[in-house]
Amino acid sequence: MIPGIPIEVRRRFETPARIVALVCGVIIAASAYLPWAYGSDALDDVTYLGGPSFIQFIALGMGLVLAGLCVCSMRWPRGFGRIRIGWIRGARSLGVGLLVAFAVILAAISVELGGTINIVYGGWIGFAAALIAFVATRFLIPEGRPNLNRLGTPGWLSILAIAGVMLVMLFVAYYALDQSNPGTFVTFLVYVGVGVAVLLRTGALGWLTAATSVHRRVMLLAAFVVAFLFPFTQGGSDANMSIAAQVLIFAATAMGLNIVVGLAGLLDLGYIAFLGSGAFVAAMLSGTAMATLDIHPPFPVTMLISGCVAATLGLVIGSPTLRVSGDYLAIITLAFGEIFRLSMNNLDGTDGPDLTHGSRGISDTGELSLFGFNFGQTHTVAGLEIGRFANYYFLLLLWLVVVILIFTRLNNSRIGRGWIAIREDEKAAEAMGVNVFGLKLFAFASGAFLAGVAGAIKAHVDISVTPDSYVFLQSSFLLAAVVLGGMGTVLGVLIGATLLQLMPEKLRFVNEYRLMFFGLLLVIMMRFRPEGIIASERRQLEFHDEDEELAERLDEGNVDASRGAVAVEGAAR
Amino acid sequence: MTETVTAAADPGTDGAPLLSARQVTMRFGGLVAVDKVDFDVYPREIMGLIGPNGAGKTTFFNCLTGLYKPTSGRVVFDGAVLPPKPGKVVRAGVARTFQNIRLFANMTALENVMVGRYCRTSSGPMTSIIRGPKFRREEAATRERAAELLDFVGLPDVSENLARNLPYGDQRRLEIARALATDPKLLLLDEPTAGMNPQETRQAEELIFKIRDSGLAVITIEHDMRFIFNLCDRVLCLVQGRPLVLGTPEEVQSDPRVIEAYIGTGAEAQRTLDSDPDSDPEGGADA
Numbered sequence: 023m024i025p026g027i028p029i030e031v032r033r034r035f036e037t038p039a040r041i042v043a044l045v046c047g048v049i050i051a052a053s054a055y056l057p058w059a060y061g062s063d064a065l066d067d068v069t070y071l072g073g074p075s076f077i078q079f080i081a082l083g084m085g086l087v088l089a090g091l092c093v094c095s096m097r098w099p100r101g102f103g104r105i106r107i108g109w110i111r112g113a114r115s116l117g118v119g120l121l122v123a124f125a126v127i128l129a130a131i132s133v134e135l136g137g138t139i140n141i142v143y144g145g146w147i148g149f150a151a152a153l154i155a156f157v158a159t160r161f162l163i164p165e166g167r168p169n170l171n172r173l174g175t176p177g178w179l180s181i182l183a184i185a186g187v188m189l190v191m192l193f194v195a196y197y198a199l200d201q202s203n204p205g206t207f208v209t210f211l212v213y214v215g216v217g218v219a220v221l222l223r224t225g226a227l228g229w230l231t232a233a234t235s236v237h238r239r240v241m242l243l244a245a246f247v248v249a250f251l252f253p254f255t256q257g258g259s260d261a262n263m264s265i266a267a268q269v270l271i272f273a274a275t276a277m278g279l280n281i282v283v284g285l286a287g288l289l290d291l292g293y294i295a296f297l298g299s300g301a302f303v304a305a306m307l308s309g310t311a312m313a314t315l316d317i318h319p320p321f322p323v324t325m326l327i328s329g330c331v332a333a334t335l336g337l338v339i340g341s342p343t344l345r346v347s348g349d350y351l352a353i354i355t356l357a358f359g360e361i362f363r364l365s366m367n368n369l370d371g372t373d374g375p376d377l378t379h380g381s382r383g384i385s386d387t388g389e390l391s392l393f394g395f396n397f398g399q400t401h402t403v404a405g406l407e408i409g410r411f412a413n414y415y416f417l418l419l420l421w422l423v424v425v426i427l428i429f430t431r432l433n434n435s436r437i438g439r440g441w442i443a444i445r446e447d448e449k450a451a452e453a454m455g456v457n458v459f460g461l462k463l464f465a466f467a468s469g470a471f472l473a474g475v476a477g478a479i480k481a482h483v484d485i486s487v488t489p490d491s492y493v494f495l496q497s498s499f500l501l502a503a504v505v506l507g508g509m510g511t512v513l514g515v516l517i518g519a520t521l522l523q524l525m526p527e528k529l530r531f532v533n534e535y536r537l538m539f540f541g542l543l544l545v546i547m548m549r550f551r552p553e554g555i556i557a558s559e560r561r562q563l564e565f566h567d568e569d570e571e572l573a574e575r576l577d578e579g580n581v582d583a584s585r586g587a588v589a590v591e592g593a594a595r
Numbered sequence: 596m597t598e599t600v601t602a603a604a605d606p607g608t609d610g611a612p613l614l615s616a617r618q619v620t621m622r623f624g625g626l627v628a629v630d631k632v633d634f635d636v637y638p639r640e641i642m643g644l645i646g647p648n649g650a651g652k653t654t655f656f657n658c659l660t661g662l663y664k665p666t667s668g669r670v671v672f673d674g675a676v677l678p679p680k681p682g683k684v685v686r687a688g689v690a691r692t693f694q695n696i697r698l699f700a701n702m703t704a705l706e707n708v709m710v711g712r713y714c715r716t717s718s719g720p721m722t723s724i725i726r727g728p729k730f731r732r733e734e735a736a737t738r739e740r741a742a743e744l745l746d747f748v749g750l751p752d753v754s755e756n757l758a759r760n761l762p763y764g765d766q767r768r769l770e771i772a773r774a775l776a777t778d779p780k781l782l783l784l785d786e787p788t789a790g791m792n793p794q795e796t797r798q799a800e801e802l803i804f805k806i807r808d809s810g811l812a813v814i815t816i817e818h819d820m821r822f823i824f825n826l827c828d829r830v831l832c833l834v835q836g837r838p839l840v841l842g843t844p845e846e847v848q849s850d851p852r853v854i855e856a857y858i859g860t861g862a863e864a865q866r867t868l869d870s871d872p873d874s875d876p877e878g879g880a881d882a
């Protein structure tokens with residue numbers, strides 16, 4: 023990615039480079055106490071001398087970590103006993119990360135206050151130190167792969183680690199959603215990325231996954247509890263909760279697409295039609311004045327009907343077309359998405375039945391009411407207000423858990439093995455008795471079903487259902503979320519969906535140029551990390567076919583660290 | 596065709612054949628790849644299929660396994676006509692390996708074999724999602740049987756290794772294990788020793804005998820004449836899609852037409868075939 027420096031040169035300059043990096047780390051930490059900008063509107067007010075803002079505090083921490091890593095790499099170059107730690111690996115990624123972070127910070131200040139003139143000496147010092155630190159870390163020679171994941175961990179420490187991780191995640195979600203300043207938001211995102219990268223490179227993430235994989239159930243439960251507690255941090259405000267609800271809808275739908283694309287390996291470019299059909303069916307059955315069908319079953323039944331209608335559509339489009347594969351299938355699904363949009367636009371009673379009110383759509387779907395609990399009203403639980411979107415958030419969270427459960431269980435079953443076999447070698451799978459056509463069709467139908475149910479909930483969250491919110495662009499965003507996050511993984515797709523849904527909401531300037539922005543993001547990802555943010559082991563190998571070292575490492579991981587202890591996969595499950 | 600008793604436990608050719616191909620013909624446009632082949636395989640028999648490159652051996656194999664639908668003629672297996680669908684052929688009890696190994700490279704050895712069990716299990720989505728008793732029972736049985744088969748082919752220690760990382764010989768064994776996982780009555784091996792060293796070839800030979808002794812019939816395509824003549828009860832030689840000779844290894848080995856088809860005519864050819872069958876000039880790919 024970054025051109026390397028010849029190893030001989032590195033050897034000669036390694037010691038001075040280490041000291042330079044150390045000093046730069048300290049300077050960066052110190053620069054946090056200096057003002058970075060003239061105006062208080064940039065970032066979270068970085069104008070004070072001697073009073074770091076939150077963004078500056080994190081820079082301070084990172085500078086100290088860089089210095090610490092340099093010291094540790096001199097003090098314990100071989101780690102402790104058998105345990106090797108990637109001090110220099112961490113320092114190198116932190117060097118890159120700090121440079122990126124400071125570039126983003128300076129850019130944010132210039133954009134928000136109008137020109138680089140608004141950057142004060144503190145900012146320049148920090149940036150210069152980050153630049154020098156980056157160059158210096160390039161001279162360091164990374165040590166062998168860290169093996170912190172082999173470290174034995176007592177149970178209480180694992181539980182503590184899980185609790186810590188969850189608290190950090192809750193805070194990250196809370197803080198990121200709370201930022202109205204785009205500069206702060208992006209900087210914070212960069213910080214999070216850098217933090218994860220450093221943890222990964224030093225091997226700490228490996229330890230964390232190894233330690234937590236023993237208590238996977240606790241981990242999953244904790245994650246769920248944190249997600250469940252999130253609305254209580256919002257104080258009854260609907261602003262962030264409506265975004266969070268949209269994120270969950272998007273994530274649940276992307277997870278359904280993940281079955282089709284990630285597991286069975288079928289490219290579907292019209293997936294949004296299944297979400298749309300679910301939404302329209304739920305709207306038609308909602309029983310409001312705008313509903314077009316005079317049947318209004320209770321919502322659980324509506325959900326089921328929506329899912330089944332979507333699944334039927336999946337079967338209808340799937341059975342004749344699944345005999346073609348690859349590009350051809352993609353084109354047909356693309357056409358299917360368009361057919362859906364056009365049908366919804368034209369089922370307005372002019373020709374044929376009036377089911378959707380045409381392009382106006384069904385503009386009132388009413389509020390959900392389950393077991394006497396009205397989702398439209400604000401409820402007070404233990405003194406904390408839970409608003410309308412928070413109610414839906416809980417329902418969506420529940421559905422997302424169900425979707426994830428279905429996804430992972432299908433993946434780890436006879437059916438999942440069949441899907442992978444088909445993806446690996448369709449001819450061989452068929453010759454081994456795998457029901458190729460049936461499994462592909464089932465992937466299509468089950469993915470459609472999950473999207474259909476998500477659509478039924480979405481119809482009520484959005485209140486209105488119109489054809490133009492289910493267009494090709496949405497399909498491509500869903501696909502982008504799956505590809506960006508990591509096909510076939512749970513965590514990856516959740517992250518991908520969150521990023522793609524959150525960014526346009528939080529960054530108005532991204533919203534205008536979001537197509538360009540996402541396109542660029544995808545191109546960069548495909549160049550440097552085609553397997554996505556979180557890579558499933560198999561996918562990783564498919565993309566790095568010639569990488570024997572990777573294959574062997576995964577093998578090694580399989581053998582000595584029972585199931586799933588390999589960092590990424592462990593987290594992904 | 597006269598039939599002599601061979602050294603290995605004689606399957607005998609009386610009784611009903613397990614598989615019988617009648618006048619099987621496969622035409623690709625103007626090219627006749629397989630021309631009116633008659634062919635019987637009896638239970639617990641090892642049948643060899645030889646012939647120079649392009650003789651139509653693999654095409655014939657594909658006709659037997661449902662990958663191709665024969666242009667004319669029919670294949671009867673275990674009393675029923677084989678449908679031209681690979682999936683149904685496997686369920687009927689014919690499993691195969693491939694000439695160029697086609698494992699699921701990024702799955703572990705165990706998973707590869709477990710995929711082979713797919714057609715003999717039936718857990719549906721519902722029981723898979725709720726992890727019902729049927730799912731758990733079948734999954735445990737599948738896992739156990741797969742481990743058993745890995746053990747059977749001599750790969751007990753690599754079950755968690757990715758298939759792509761196995762040495763070449765082990766990949767061949769794994770492919771056999773995967774085929775055996777489908778509970779076949781007839782196993783078709785397409786050049787099982789291609790690219791193997793003499794020791795691995797010997798091990799493969801032992802494995803095939805072991806498979807036969809467990810009650811299966813085996814058909815194998817091979818270029819290694821020593822291997823074929825050691826192993827097989829009967830050998831069919833195909834030349835340009837037509838069956839040339841069918842008989843015991845001794846008969847085929849000494850048949851001048853076979854030698855002519857392989858090497859040409861003359862004393863030089865005779866000597867080459869007798870002394871060094873390994874270095875036959877068509878050691879490479881087959882049509």
